[in-house]
Structure formats: structure tokens, C-alpha cells
Amino acid sequence: EDKVxxxxxxxxxxxxxxxxxxxxxxxxxxxxxxxxxxxKKAPTFLFMLTxxxxxxxxxxxxxxxxxxxLFSILNITATQTGDSAIYLCAVEPLQGAQKLxxxxxxxxxxxx
Amino acid sequence: NAGVTQTPKFxxxxxxxxxxxxxxxxxNHNSMYWYRQDPGxxxxxxxxxxxxGTTDKGExxxxxxxxxxxxxEFSLRLExxxxxxxxxxxxxxxxxxxxxxMNTEAxxxxxxxxxxx
Numbered sequence: 001e002d003k004v005x006x007x008x009x010x011x012x013x014x015x016x017x018x019x020x021x022x023x024x025x026x027x028x029x030x031x032x033x034x035x036x037x038x039x040k041k042a043p044t045f046l047f048m049l050t051x052x053x054x055x056x057x058x059x060x061x062x063x064x065x066x067x068x069x070l071f072s073i074l075n076i077t078a079t080q081t082g083d084s085a086i087y088l089c090a091v092e093p094l095q096g097a098q099k100l101x102x103x104x105x106x107x108x109x110x111x112x
Numbered sequence: 113n114a115g116v117t118q119t120p121k122f123x124x125x126x127x128x129x130x131x132x133x134x135x136x137x138x139x140n141h142n143s144m145y146w147y148r149q150d151p152g153x154x155x156x157x158x159x160x161x162x163x164x165g166t167t168d169k170g171e172x173x174x175x176x177x178x179x180x181x182x183x184x185e186f187s188l189r190l191e192x193x194x195x196x197x198x199x200x201x202x203x204x205x206x207x208x209x210x211x212x213x214m215n216t217e218a219x220x221x222x223x224x225x226x227x228x229x
Contacts, residue, residue, distance in 0.1 A: 009152070034217055042116075042202065042220040043155075088154060099145070099170065100218060102154035 002027045006089050006103035014111050017079050021106045023089030024071040033065055033072050034100065036088040043088055046074070079110045114138050118203050118221035125193040125228045133188040133224050135203030142208030144186035145170075145218065146178060148199040155202065161186055162208060193228045200225050 003026045013019055025033065032050045036043035047056045049065035049072060056063050060079075065072045076083055086107050090100040116137045125131055137144065142163045147155040147170075157170030161180040175197060177189045186205075190197060206218040 004154075006154075032216075036220075041222045045217040045219070048217055090155075099157055099160055100155075102147075102156070104152055104154045 002091065002093055002101045004089055004091050004101050004103035006087075006106050008106060009104060010107045010109075012109045012111065013079060015079060015081060017110075018075065018077045019079060019108060021074040021076075021087050021089075021108070022071065023073070023103055025089075025091045025101075025103075026070065027091045027093050027101065029094035030067065031092045031094040034090045034092065035063055035072070035074050036090065038086040038088055038105070039084075046087075076108075081110050081112055084108060084110045116203055116205055116219050116221035118201075118224050120224060121222065123224060123226050125190075125226065127194060127228060129193050130189065130191050131193065131226075132190075133201055133203070133226075134185070135187065135221060136185045137203075137205040137219070138184065139205060139219065140183070141205035141219075142183070143206045144180065145204040145206075146176070146186070146188045147202045147204065148172065149202060149223075150199050158188065158201075190226075193226075195228045198226060198228045 005024050007022045034048050035046040047063045052067040060077045063074045086105040088105045089103040119134045145160040146158040149155045156172050159178040161167045164183045167178050179187045201224045203221040204218040207216045
């Protein structure tokens with residue numbers, strides 16, 4: 001059974017801190033790993049990772065994938081209160097449709 | 113620029129009642145999905161439609177049915193609602209054809225908060 005585990009489940013930090021969110025997976029025939037940010041409503045897409053060791057970056061957010069050790073990390077530097085959200089990791093197995101297997105999510109709270 | 117539109121946004125049902133959640137996308141996507149989100153459990157796939165005319169069960173299909181009405185629309189039906197179906201439901205869509213180097217991520221609707229009492 002395909003499985004995605006995120007850690008920590010909850011994290012509270014002060015504005016300006018750097019955070020690292022973790023995602024490990026067990027998936028038969030891996031295709032890609034995706035990170036989403038969920039504030040009040042719909043998850044919004046952050047990154048898609050398919051290759052090991054290649055960092056994807058968008059502003060203060062960056063992510064990298066290790067296909068040998070089966071994990072990914074999402075880094076957020078110089079955090080702001082607007083970064084407070086649930087961060088979801090999902091893995092796409094190599095199947096016909098792009099079904100996603102989600103982790104439980106990490107609830108990140110940034111205090112001013 | 114609507115993206116994925118779900119209706120209704122909120123619903124309260126009594127046990128045993130039926131209802132249909134509607135979803136439409138305007139991105140010409142091939143694949144559509146229904147997920148439910150419960151506290152501490154992430155999103156779990158209920159049903160999906162890889163392309164128009166096909167539907168398949170996901171991880172938690174019991175108690176639900178779906179219809180891919182056309183390429184744009186994918187509905188989720190609860191025939192006899194149960195309190196265990198209290199959840200937030202998300203519809204999503206994606207291109208459905210994977211291509212190396214292409215971002216083929218799923219786009220989500222705003223969710224339907226369903227309470228079954």
C-alpha cells in the first residue's frame with residue numbers, strides 16, 4: 001500500500017525563523033512528489049519534484065527530493081505570518097491517472 | 113479565470129438523506145478527482161475519472177457514487193448519508209497526460225463542508 005508520512009505534524013515558530021518540513025514515502029513505481037500549501041480552503045500548488053538532488057526554489061521556499069532515501073524536504077527561510085498554513089506532501093505513483101497519495105500534512109504557525 | 117468550481121460550499125444533511133456535490137472545471141483537463149479531508153488524515157481519494165467516460169474507485173469509495181457527465185463536470189453522490197461522511201470534500205482536476213518536464217499538478221476547488229447529523 002502506498003504511504004506518505006509527514007513530520008512534524010505541527011510546528012510553531014517565530015517570524016523570521018527558518019523551518020524544514022519533512023516528507024517520506026513508500027510508493028510502488030514513483031513518478032513525482034508534489035508540495036501544496038493549504039490556507040483556509042483549496043490546496044494551492046507549490047512544487048513538483050521528479051529528479052533527485054535538483055532543488056526547486058520559489059522566493060523563500062525551496063524543496064529537494066532524495067529518491068534513494070525516499071524523502072523530500074520543504075524549506076522556508078525568513079518566515080512570515082502569511083506562511084502560516086497546512087503544508088501537504090503528495091506522491092504520484094506511476095499509473096495511468098495522476099492519482100495523488102497525500103500525507104497527513106504539517107500545520108505551520110508563524111507567530112509575530 | 114474560474115478553474116475548478118464546486119457547489120455547494122456548505123451543506124447539512126440528516127442521516128439517510130441523499131445529495132449530489134457538483135464540480136466543474138474550465139481548464140480542458142482530462143482527469144478529475146474527488147477527495148475528502150478529515151482532521152489529521154490529509155486528503156484521501158474517493159473516486160477519480162482518468163478521462164471522459166471512465167471512473168474508478170480510489171482509497172475510500174464506500175457510500176459514494178460518481179458520474180463524469182462530460183469532460184468538464186464530475187459529480188459525487190451520497191445515496192444515504194451517514195455521520196461518518198461528515199468531512200470537507202475537494203474536487204480536483206489535472207491534465208491527465210504525464211509528460212517529463214511538464215508541471216502536471218492537480219488544481220483544487222474551494223471545498224464543500226458537509227455535516228451529517
